[in-house]
Amino acid sequence: MVIPREHGGWAMLSVPFLTGMSAAKPTLLHLPLFLAWLLLYMASYPLLQSLKKTSNRGRWLSWGIGYAAAAAIFLVPLLIWNPWLAGFAPVLIVLVFVPVWHVRHKAERAFANDISAILLFCTGGAAAYMLGGGTWGRELLEVMLYNFLYFTGTVFFVKSVFRERKNKRWTVYSHLYHVIALLLPLFTLNPWMCLAFLYPLAKALVFSGKTVKPMKVGMMEIAGSVQFLVFFLIWL
Known part of the structure; x- marks a missing residue:
């Protein structure tokens, strides 16, 4: 199949x-x-x-x-x-x-x-x-914004631990992006959604630019998606 x-x-x-x-x-x-x-x-x-x-x-x-x-x-x-x-x-x-x-x-x-x-x-x-x-309206745009911010962060993170791992600029890009993604929800209708971006930021600060096994990255990404969805449902 x-x-x-x-x-x-x-x-x-x-x-x-x-x-x-x-x-x-x-x-x-x-x-x-x-x-x-x-x-x-x-x-x-x-x-x-x-x-x-x-x-x-x-x-x-x-x-x-x-x-x-x-x-x-x-x-x-x-x-x-x-x-x-x-x-x-x-x-x-x-x-x-x-x-x-x-x-x-x-x-x-x-x-x-x-x-x-x-x-x-x-x-x-x-x-x-x-x-x-x-x-x-604004609610729809912000729902899309939260998702866009979160999944764009996964792109930065995955590139920083795989294809661009040895490129220091991508490590910096990953760190900066995740800080911005954490702050932006503070200016939305649900500022508490910023909590959903704490885990991605911590993950980026600890692992970006380092060698990480694909299986571990996959598990971290699954955990990140689940916690993002849980926070969304809590602060909906």
Whole structure:
């Protein structure tokens, strides 16, 4: 079975969606929306792989198209009953073209590619928020801001312990970013959300620029995502 292998992707898929849903009013309609969102994410992996791997391209395409077709089963009825959801399509299409471009140019690890992925998943959270009765406004923007700040911090941290570990500037970037991410929530409707950024800051100060085993990084990232979600639900 072909499934995405990036553990960070699973967190970015679920956490913004759950926070957006919880900030509004959870409904049964969130279930098919999440299943469609999940299947579209699963479709993206084999479809992107088909762009860069000439061998077994048919296999990659068949899995990607299969996942996309399954997503449509859940998504089409939602769009019929909630046609305003189609308004997210142009934004998602633009954001999807960013990883396509980076794959074609063999630059998947580019910082801009990571940021576009975070924005894409935050858009899914916005859709979940509005499906629950939320409206465009400051609360929605701040829900997206919290998610964007948190997951962008994971990008800085992961780069500072892997590919850019020996680059001292990235260690400094990681430290500075996490300090800024800790302070920004103080100026929002839920200033106590700054507590959710204490763990990422401590993690960056202790480990950025050092050699850390991938398994340990994965466990720290899972713990970070869970604590972020818990703080969000507490201070909602």
